[in-house]
Amino acid sequence: MEVLKIIGALITLLGSVFLLLGSIGLIRMPDVFTRIQTGTKASTLGALLSLLGIGIIYLDIAGKVFLLIVFILITNPVSSHMLARAAHYIGVKKADVTVVDELEDFENEKQKNETQISE
Amino acid sequence: MVNIILQIAGGIMLLAVILSLYRFFKAGSLVDRVIAFDVMTIISISLIALITHFSGRTIYIDVAIIYGLLSFLGVIIIARYLEKSL
């Protein structure tokens, strides 16, 4: 039983290291979109692992912790995706090393088709 | 043993809060500040789970559930405001 608790504590420590890596990426990345990427992926994995560790230590609240993990796993990528879409539409500057922008290509294509139809 | 490991984890999480606070002030646009707010919310959920261990009352995890439910709505409404489609 003691071994199980130590395993849970080590999983929580790993999750907190992932949270710290997400924050360091938030400082070092050059661009809004790359910051959204590092701020949502690393933080989701970190919160998930640390909650899982607490759920292993206290097995009587494992149901609630599982509910919370499922909820974070569903909602956090959705909200950051909406934020990235809004940042694209209000025209936030991209970094100089950006190679491909699929959404902008799609919009240009759609506009070209509409002008052809109207002609 | 368990207590010492979880105290180190709490210290690392507080360091992450300070680093995202730095990004809140050195921000280029409003979107940067919203990202820092989102990261702080997620770190707070993990910190509440750690406080559950330190205080020894397992009822505290309910607050984390309420938090995970409601922080989502705040970021969604800010994104709709920026997109001018609220």
Add this chain to the structure above:
Amino acid sequence: MNLIIIIVLSVVMVVMAITAIIHKKLAVAVIATGVVSLMASVMYLLMAAPDVAMTEAAIGSGLSTIIFFYVLNKIRKAK
């Protein structure tokens, strides 16, 4: 450990409250108020009041941010 958490979170809270007062853009001030509510909720939890922390999380950080941004949108449309 509780003392260290209280000190760090209070520093974040005070810095955010000063930002909410002196910043020129209204949207940034609203987000700073949301961070103050977030830290206050964790502090209420450390003071062994989970019901107050739940209310603060629901009203302070969730509902008030939503209502403030709704009103800011109305103001922008009226201009």
